[in-house]
Amino acid sequence: MTSPKPVECWLTDMDGVLVHEEHVIPGAPEFIAALQTSGRRFLVLTNNSIYTPRDLKARLLRSGIDLPEESIWTSALATAxxxxxxxxxxxxxxxxxxxxxxxxxxxxxxxxxRDPDYVVLGETRTYSFEGITRAIRLIEAGARFIATNPDASGPSTEGSLPATGSVAALITRATGVEPYYVGKPNPLMMRSALNRIDAHSESTVMIGDRMDTDVISGLEAGLRTILVLTGSTKAEAVDRFPYRPTRVVDSIADVVPLVGQFQPVDQG
Structure with missing residues (x-):
């Protein structure tokens, strides 16, 4: 067994790791500041395709997290x-x-x-029956079916909202055609993020709050992974999965000291 390579780059999920909706998670501003101070290359990833990086930069800034829009990589950008x-x-x-x-x-x-090459399904808060019907008919006519991400639901202050995966399932049921999902857990999204910052998988860490998207996509792309317990996956659920993250921590605040270190260690 060879020793892990020094950590040079970081990828991190956004929702559930840095913020809940527009509320900052304690430690997130300090984590981003530590990355910027250390000079480490990094990207903030999100499966949410609603907003442009400029929009997300503004939303994060209102939460107290300041980072350039070039440091944000969305499933929409990966799909394009x-x-x-x-x-x-x-x-x-x-x-x-x-x-x-x-x-x-x-x-x-x-x-x-009119006769598009693709039907591309992304996130929206205004799914319409008319639009979904048109998508179904275009796919039946031969358009290829792409979806930005498979998340079946998303969070809101009032509770869960139907997301891209749910609407994709409706279209698939009507057409018999499965979409190709570009976003997490497809390791393609991780590979595109690595290429964007000229990073190598063996020297990069992925931080996420979901075992079934963040951790598995990082694992399949060859990255070390850190699971934070401030989002979707709770501590008691980790052992139910047939794979494990490199490290499990309570929150992003626990990762801040690791930015100056080189090798997050397995908790065993």
Whole structure:
């Protein structure tokens, strides 16, 4: 067995790790500040495709977390990059918000309802029956089906909201066509993030709050992983999974001292 390589780069999930909705999780500003002070390369990742990086930067700043928009990587950006690599200059019918439509426009995609190459499903708080029906008919006519992420639900102050995965399941039930999901837990999103900051998997750590998306995608991409217990996965649920993170901590505040170290150790 070879020794782990020194940690040079960090990837971290956003919701459940740094913030709950727009409320900062204690230790998050200090963690980002420690990364910036140390000079470590890093990205903040999110499966949420609603907002552009500029929007997210503003939302995080209101919560007390200051970081450049270039340090934010969304499932919308990863989806746009994937489609640009698959079919440059293509066309798509999009169900989603500005985060997704802007990302697709920026890679040269045309948004259309007439014979698109792809139907691209993302997050929105205004899913419409008309839009879903149009997506179903376009897929039946031969459009390829892409979804930004498989999350079935998302958080709100009032409780859970149906998310991309739930609507994708509806469309799949109607068409018999499964989407290709680009966001976590697809390790493709992790690989695209690593490439964006010129990082190597063996010297990068992924921090997340979900075993079934953050930890497994980090694991499958070859990263060391840290699970924080401030989000979806609770301590008692960790052992139910057939895989484990490198380290489990109570919150992002416990990770701040590790930024100056090189090798997070397995808790055993």
């Amino acid at each position: 990059q994937f489609l640009d690599g698959q079919r440059p200059g293509g066309s798509a019918y999009v169900i989603g918000e500005a985060g997704l439509t802007t990302a697709l426009h920026d890679v040269g995609y045309t948004l259309t309802e």
